[in-house]
Amino acid sequence: MEPLSRRSFGSDNNAPVAPEILQAIVDANDGDAPGYGDDPWTSRAIERFKQHFGEATAVYLTFNGTGANVSALSSLLRPWEAVLAPASAHLQTDECGALERFNGSKVIPVATGDGKIRPADLEPSLHAGHDVHFPQPRAVSISQATEFGGVYERDELRELCAFAHERGLIVHVDGARIANAAVALGASLREMTVDLGVDVLSFGGTKNGLMLGEAICFFNPGEHLRTVVPFVQKQSMQLASKMRYLAAQLEALMTGDRWLRYASHANAMAQLLFERVRAIDGIRVTRPVRCNAVFATLDRAAIERIRREYFFFVFDPALPEVRWMTHWATTQRDVDDFAACIERAVRHG
Amino acid sequence: MEPLSRRSFGSDNNAPVAPEILQAIVDANDGDAPGYGDDPWTSRAIERFKQHFGEATAVYLTFNGTGANVSALSSLLRPWEAVLAPASAHLQTDECGALERFNGSKVIPVATGDGKIRPADLEPSLHAGHDVHFPQPRAVSISQATEFGGVYERDELRELCAFAHERGLIVHVDGARIANAAVALGASLREMTVDLGVDVLSFGGTKNGLMLGEAICFFNPGEHLRTVVPFVQKQSMQLASKMRYLAAQLEALMTGDRWLRYASHANAMAQLLFERVRAIDGIRVTRPVRCNAVFATLDRAAIERIRREYFFFVFDPALPEVRWMTHWATTQRDVDDFAACIERAVRHG
């Protein structure tokens, strides 16, 4: 548990807080404010999200991504309603069954090659149910960007939304890295969500420069839903008392093009890393580098040598396949040093 | 949703972040760090808690107080085990049934006059159960300080712990305001918890100068419990990815006597307010002022007049009884101005 003396390529949640965000926190520390969101910072943050996603959007701030996903889905699903998600989804693999426990809903994992669900992948699960014996599929949850650093193209997502809606399914997007996907797609936040038919988004802040904070955005909330979500948020332990400090960060992130700049930089650094390592003999980059992650297979001993100097995860120990992530604070120098370390480690073998 | 131009007497969670705490956040914003608590700030924060409460203490950091209470109790109770708590407990009145939903456990509200449970109050509930038909009482949860600004004297709490342990009950303390109680008792944190027999504490940071952050402290965790809590914490959506920012705040709070200074000041300001208002005709202070709250009954019209200038809650609309809270940042001038406003409002009638 020594502090990291070098840049981490482990996760974008290993990053520090971006300076403008930290400043926003400091600025918010001004006098007293009512609790639980009844403060001007929260009002302004919500306003910002409406500017990005449309006036109809209902916005709720949560502590973390699991909280956002679980609160969003628990507001929409009854316990006998199921959500279909890629087998690789954070919701399925990294939330310790929080949705099952909190809401009782079954998560139906859908096998995919690349973490992306296509309409055809959903078909078998839609017919699995029969009467009351199987939970009713009610939502599909996808990750944009995916856990493999990929993205749904706009046409792909539009098609998936249309397919889902035809079958009465709500479309939820886990947007822990929505900003990175926006950069990859060259689209505005609205163009890549609301305009394609997405119903609800877990908008990620923590992995894009914040200390903590996510925002659930319902794009077409009915009156009923607006009465439901606040109770779900509270009962799921995701209602901050000193809400202004979450809100100030999200307001700052959504002001100007900060959210875009942080993500653009992170993506660019991954691209640079990809350029640096693609030519190294013994390394095979295994997935398209669209956002801020490089996946690669390389020699097990080489991995161990690199890990003596840098922190990162072996994503699939069987291959082994590593995941190298960049973030808003990763520098060109960091990438150069890391790539050099990788090259040494691989050559040494 | 205008910013408050004046001091709030609504809640200690209306306060800003104390400057040393904010500085600790800024200082922690240094380079990359592994997520989920595997960082040196978290190690040091845990170390601080051990210094206060004893080496055996197992410490887990959560986002908020409801998260601390629910994660703590859900680590200890099976769904058919019940917790007895004062009918006025935050756990019963202000957590929206989060424990019931997350863990299935029944909360048995115990009627009290002042928010404090005495052993005799527990007796009826201990005999209520019969075989499998009623949930097994397994824990008693009390608030120190209480929601009425009172405290359990050390002898009272020792006796309650002994009584509970004889009957196989775990003692949980909701310490959202444990520091205020420590000040009132003139006792160290350890003397007022571990040494009296308390088993587990939700240690409050948010209401004592932090941006957010609480710490669950298990004083005698067995090996089994240590394997259980991390999963409960994660599944209850209370595991921060950028944990260092919670940890840095709690480390700073527990360093030196900061936790004590903030709470001492808050309590002193309540005492001052009490002195100022006790003599005003038409105001009756309804409860002993031991910590940072003054409860009083006064004329309904007067209340409305004061609320035009200051934010606070009418605790019991029937009487009506108001609650005026102070905090680390309340100044003597704030109190003087507020008391003057109250006096004007009451006299005007």
Next chain:
Amino acid sequence: MEPLSRRSFGSDNNAPVAPEILQAIVDANDGDAPGYGDDPWTSRAIERFKQHFGEATAVYLTFNGTGANVSALSSLLRPWEAVLAPASAHLQTDECGALERFNGSKVIPVATGDGKIRPADLEPSLHAGHDVHFPQPRAVSISQATEFGGVYERDELRELCAFAHERGLIVHVDGARIANAAVALGASLREMTVDLGVDVLSFGGTKNGLMLGEAICFFNPGEHLRTVVPFVQKQSMQLASKMRYLAAQLEALMTGDRWLRYASHANAMAQLLFERVRAIDGIRVTRPVRCNAVFATLDRAAIERIRREYFFFVFDPALPEVRWMTHWATTQRDVDDFAACIERAVRHG
């Protein structure tokens, strides 16, 4: 665990199955039938309930009373919605927190002297909530007959329903002993439920001559509710595969005046017992005998002497207060013998 050689005065669930009911089971054992209620016995049983309660009634058969109460309320309440019930309600004291675990909903126990809620008793709980911090009261659940052998008069229940509806509360009746109450009130099933404003009833069969089987009756089910209940019933493990055997019993019970005859007899036997014991020195009958239970206080030693010969429960060990229950099969001779035993036991002292 010897068989009881004598009549039990322990509970109406100690009774055997009434001969007409057993015959209905035997008659239903004829060839094959589709599972899960898609059979003619179930159709006919539902038809019978509609004849009693009105065509609009939606009927669902469950295994036991806890299953009926929990399935009924879980179909109506979201996890952050609470149900108010007498502190003495079966739902609160005898279902091991099944509703809390299955649905997450808080049960708010309301103190009463006699197990009956009056409108004024609800007021404090209706104001306890504030915003999202406390679960929203959404239903009131009462027992008719009560767990103390009492009944709500028709005017009382009409008034309670009106009060509840004005405040947006659903009225659920736990009718484990609804037939006994109907006898006491001299009213038809419809007159004492639908016509007074009751929204949903757990109709009890097990305690009125059946082997097992209860019926949830929703009196004004909307389209939405009709899509919800079957999933709740299934997910709560209360959907019988060989449903015809539950249905045949309930059909037989509701045919002609059987349900009334069984309950009339049970009530009459309790009245007879009351007559026999009221005059015994040392026995004080503590509650009005309206249905099939006699509550009394008597000497602790006498209780022990009686229990050597007869099975019954000490309802409140503190007083001590006993509960003696009769049922469809209790005979006049049983009562005479039991009363004689009681008299001997009390005199002996």
Next chain:
Amino acid sequence: MEPLSRRSFGSDNNAPVAPEILQAIVDANDGDAPGYGDDPWTSRAIERFKQHFGEATAVYLTFNGTGANVSALSSLLRPWEAVLAPASAHLQTDECGALERFNGSKVIPVATGDGKIRPADLEPSLHAGHDVHFPQPRAVSISQATEFGGVYERDELRELCAFAHERGLIVHVDGARIANAAVALGASLREMTVDLGVDVLSFGGTKNGLMLGEAICFFNPGEHLRTVVPFVQKQSMQLASKMRYLAAQLEALMTGDRWLRYASHANAMAQLLFERVRAIDGIRVTRPVRCNAVFATLDRAAIERIRREYFFFVFDPALPEVRWMTHWATTQRDVDDFAACIERAVRHG
């Protein structure tokens, strides 16, 4: 909802109650008996199970199979512990997510070709977890016989149990059709469960001649588990008040070789049906006929023609593949008539 004028080949739960079982119910209808299992019938039924499975066995009676599976697993798993089961398991496909809702536990569906899990199938899921982020695999649940009418050979199950135990997994067997599997294996109940390493069994009665009733059998219950199960059973709404009527059936089933005779007959009838239809042109029997089910593909129009006369399920509408089930009451004549009908329907095309 007409009564079935002909034998059903839809499910073994379409069968009537076997005459000896019905007689046992009638015989149990003798006088009063204490509730909730404190009666001699329950004692004797438990004794019978111990004779079959060994003295150490702890036995609990439930209403239905879902109740048995959920109560058994909820007694063993904490909410953050997962159970691996074939994707075709009743637990996964036919219990409407009852385990997820009641216990919060994730069910991890394991893909199989034939509904049988081999050790190698478990490997990927055992490595899927990482720290607290994924629920801990804690049990494997298999169906014996499988939902496809197949069986685990004794060696297969012994190997699976050994593999599971080495990895700290509990082995649960959903034995809704355990008797049919016993017949197929030519083994005693003990030889095919306890002796192979099975930890807990949901023993099925409903599908083998009972009106209703299953038995959870824990083969090596510790002291702790014995205190846990009764509360789980009660809280899961699976504790019958008039337990003697469940117990009497199970006692009768386990007395002599009744359980074996019923299942042997059912299996023999499936074998006969297999012989009759295997030679028909246009029918392909798709799975080995080991127990009481015949799976086959045939022309869609032929299926519709048969269904005009007989009730059965199209198991996989895509192929289409039908499932024809036999049971204790199916006669040779029933099979002959059904086979003749099938032949006519297929030829007609």
